[in-house]
Amino acid sequence: MNKTQEDANVTRPIRKVVILGGGTAGWMTAALLAKVLGATTQERRIAIELVESDDIGIIGVGEATIPPIQQFNAVLGIDEAEFLRETKATIKLAIRFENWGAIGESYYHTFGTAGRNLPFCSFHHFWTRARQLGIEGSYWDFDLNYLSAQAGKFAPTTGNDPIWDMPYAYHFDSALYGQFLRRYSERLGVVRTEGTVRDVQRAAGVGDIMALVLADGRQVAGDLFIDCSGGRGVLIQQQLGTGYEDWSHWLPCDRAMAVPSQRHAQTAPFTRSIAHGAGWQWQIPLQHRNGNGLVYSSRFCSDDEAAQVLLGHLETSALDEPRIIHFRTGRTRRQWNRNVVAIGLSSGFLEPLESTSIYLIQSAITRLLHLFPHDGITAQLIGEYNRQSQIEMELIRDFIILHYHANQRRDSAFWRDLRQMEVPERLARKIALFAANGTLVQDQYDIFMEPSWAQVLMGQGIVPADYHPLADGPSEAQLRRQLAQLAQLKARPLDQLPSHDDYLQRLLGQPA
Numbered sequence: 001m002n003k004t005q006e007d008a009n010v011t012r013p014i015r016k017v018v019i020l021g022g023g024t025a026g027w028m029t030a031a032l033l034a035k036v037l038g039a040t041t042q043e044r045r046i047a048i049e050l051v052e053s054d055d056i057g058i059i060g061v062g063e064a065t066i067p068p069i070q071q072f073n074a075v076l077g078i079d080e081a082e083f084l085r086e087t088k089a090t091i092k093l094a095i096r097f098e099n100w101g102a103i104g105e106s107y108y109h110t111f112g113t114a115g116r117n118l119p120f121c122s123f124h125h126f127w128t129r130a131r132q133l134g135i136e137g138s139y140w141d142f143d144l145n146y147l148s149a150q151a152g153k154f155a156p157t158t159g160n161d162p163i164w165d166m167p168y169a170y171h172f173d174s175a176l177y178g179q180f181l182r183r184y185s186e187r188l189g190v191v192r193t194e195g196t197v198r199d200v201q202r203a204a205g206v207g208d209i210m211a212l213v214l215a216d217g218r219q220v221a222g223d224l225f226i227d228c229s230g231g232r233g234v235l236i237q238q239q240l241g242t243g244y245e246d247w248s249h250w251l252p253c254d255r256a257m258a259v260p261s262q263r264h265a266q267t268a269p270f271t272r273s274i275a276h277g278a279g280w281q282w283q284i285p286l287q288h289r290n291g292n293g294l295v296y297s298s299r300f301c302s303d304d305e306a307a308q309v310l311l312g313h314l315e316t317s318a319l320d321e322p323r324i325i326h327f328r329t330g331r332t333r334r335q336w337n338r339n340v341v342a343i344g345l346s347s348g349f350l351e352p353l354e355s356t357s358i359y360l361i362q363s364a365i366t367r368l369l370h371l372f373p374h375d376g377i378t379a380q381l382i383g384e385y386n387r388q389s390q391i392e393m394e395l396i397r398d399f400i401i402l403h404y405h406a407n408q409r410r411d412s413a414f415w416r417d418l419r420q421m422e423v424p425e426r427l428a429r430k431i432a433l434f435a436a437n438g439t440l441v442q443d444q445y446d447i448f449m450e451p452s453w454a455q456v457l458m459g460q461g462i463v464p465a466d467y468h469p470l471a472d473g474p475s476e477a478q479l480r481r482q483l484a485q486l487a488q489l490k491a492r493p494l495d496q497l498p499s500h501d502d503y504l505q506r507l508l509g510q511p512a
Contacts (some may be wrong), residue, residue, distance in 0.1 A: 012223060014224050018226075019458070026344070031181045036075075049191040051193045063284045064352065065358050069170060092355060092393070094110035096108050101407060102461070108143075108270070115143075124458070153499055155497050197212050197213065224377070233346040239340075242337045245331050250421065251404070257306050257327055258291070263318060289319060329350060330349065406431070406456075
């Protein structure tokens with residue numbers, strides 16, 4: 001056993017957790033820890049204190065989510081209508097990717113599932129055979145999320161047949177969400193301390209964090225520290241020097257420019273991701289405004305050029321001046337180091353192309369609860385936490401790389417370089433298997449299931465050359481008939497669904 005392992009195995013029992021930093025990461029952490037750990041026995045109950053300063057701004061651009069956010073809110077017991085009202089949220093059924101495969105083309109990555117899967121054979125195999133037979137239509141015609149997004153409609157679907165499941169997530173104002181969770185957390189006993197950190201007390205010899213020393217001299221002591229200080233990594237990097245694994249050779253965008261704009265007259269239930277010459281633009285509809293931004297590479301695009309692209313492609317009037325956010329794609333080498341766990345941007349950064357930033361916060365807190373060191377931190381707990389965290393983040397990284405790499409654009413060196421680059425081995429293998437015969441292998445800890453991979457692969461122009469033998473079961477005439485019936489069945493709920501705006505108005509009790 002090495003010295004680090006010995007140090008980890010002598011840590012005292014955890015009686016108090018100190019969270020450094022508020023924002024979405026800090027208050028999500030505080031809320032879930034307070035809810036779960038507050039339900040334990042008196043002997044194991046944990047005190048939670050969050051230290052933040054109003055003088056330190058938050059990034060606050062993570063406005064789009066994926067469906068697991070519903071589970072997070074459900075565990076907290078949050079009423080959906082209250083949540084939507086307090087965070088100015090809207091519904092998200094999908095992301096529409098525009099100009100990613102080739103200029104002028106678009107496709108949707110939805111939260112739904114196209115068609116109906118049979119045992120051992122997913123729907124995309126039948127669709128591959130249909131294409132080879134010359135049967136016309138779109139793969140997405142069999143996806144209720146897509147059909148509803150296109151029609152601008154939404155209401156939660158009910159029924160016993162999973163063919164009409166319509167998974168959804170939210171767009172929301174992340175600053176308002178943080179404030180909402182702060183109020184929730186303080187009701188559960190979380191102590192908020194206002195102040196900036198001037199120094200850190202560390203244990204002699206061992207090196208664990210013992211207390212935060214604030215600018216006015218106050219000390220905030222604890223047993224386990226959660227670093228939610230953003231990209232500064234005050235504890236995980238500045239104090240512990242954990243190190244950073246840089247992924248910019250695969251994902252070269254290093255800046256984002258964000259600006260709010262007036263809302264549209266009609267609120268779309270999907271995110272837009274629009275590829276440009278050296279990056280991509282997001283458009284996120286909220287109840288009170290649109291969130292807009294441009295993710296770009298400073299090697300291929302200056303800040304002035306980025307501002308021209310972003311402001312020139314706004315569909316509604318800007319409400320503020322654009323602000324620039326610098327980042328470096330990658331991950332902290334150990335998200336749990338000694339008695340510090342990094343959550344949020346302090347643990348690493350992946351651009352918000354697939355809306356995973358808030359999910360990674362949720363996943364990190366959940367993983368910590370599963371491995372919570374009530375009786376003391378051990379090397380085994382640290383090792384397992386870091387193992388799972390690394391795999392999960394690498395899998396999301398690979399999914400994002402896929403969007404960039406599988407492009408047919410010829411208009412800029414940015415896209416040409418990405419198409420020609422060598423990708424991680426796991427991703428290269430996944431692309432090759434799908435291109436050969438539609439095979440998709442689900443990796444453990446991959447948040448993106450088979451339907452997501454199929455949609456992005458085919459949407460970016462990677463179509464299988466072959467398909468599963470079971471797809472040869474029906475005759476050509478039977479296949480045509482079955483697909484036509486399935487398309488009609490998928491579309492059946494549309495006539496009963498209200499518009500997205502009507503649904504929100506009814507739920508929130510607002511006048512139409």
